[in-house]
Amino acid sequence: MADVLTAEAVEQELGGLAGWSGDSSGISRTVELASFPDAIAVVDRVAVVAEELDHHPDIDIRWRTLTFRCVTHSAGGVTVRDLALARRIDEIVRSAR
Numbered sequence: 001m002a003d004v005l006t007a008e009a010v011e012q013e014l015g016g017l018a019g020w021s022g023d024s025s026g027i028s029r030t031v032e033l034a035s036f037p038d039a040i041a042v043v044d045r046v047a048v049v050a051e052e053l054d055h056h057p058d059i060d061i062r063w064r065t066l067t068f069r070c071v072t073h074s075a076g077g078v079t080v081r082d083l084a085l086a087r088r089i090d091e092i093v094r095s096a097r
């Protein structure tokens with residue numbers, strides 16, 4: 001299993017992940033899409049990637065605003081798997097707006 005990253009490592013990684021914030025207990029990003037259907041389409045695409053990676057974000061849906069939170073629940077903190085998932089979420093969001 002991937003190790004939980006140190007607070008310093010997470011902070012450094014966040015420097016390269018625009019829009020993401022957090023610490024070693026979890027990283028999150030909130031995005032607003034143009035409409036509710038657009039937001040749900042993003043969730044749907046993230047679901048496909050999450051299954052592919054066997055790693056799943058916590059997702060909060062409020063009309064057209066989505067908050068993604070990435071933490072490796074089994075490890076109890078942020079691991080490299082969360083950073084990989086965050087990058088994939090960014091790709092999907094980028095192509096959706």
Ligand SMILES: C[C@H](O)[C@H](O)[C@H]1CNC2=NC(N)=NC(=O)C2=N1
Pocket residue numbers: 054055056057070071072073074075
């Ligand atoms: C068996 C399966 O690999 C685990 O349940 C996975 C699935 N997706 C997961 N996703 C996240 N974010 N954390 C986990 O610990 C986790 N565990």
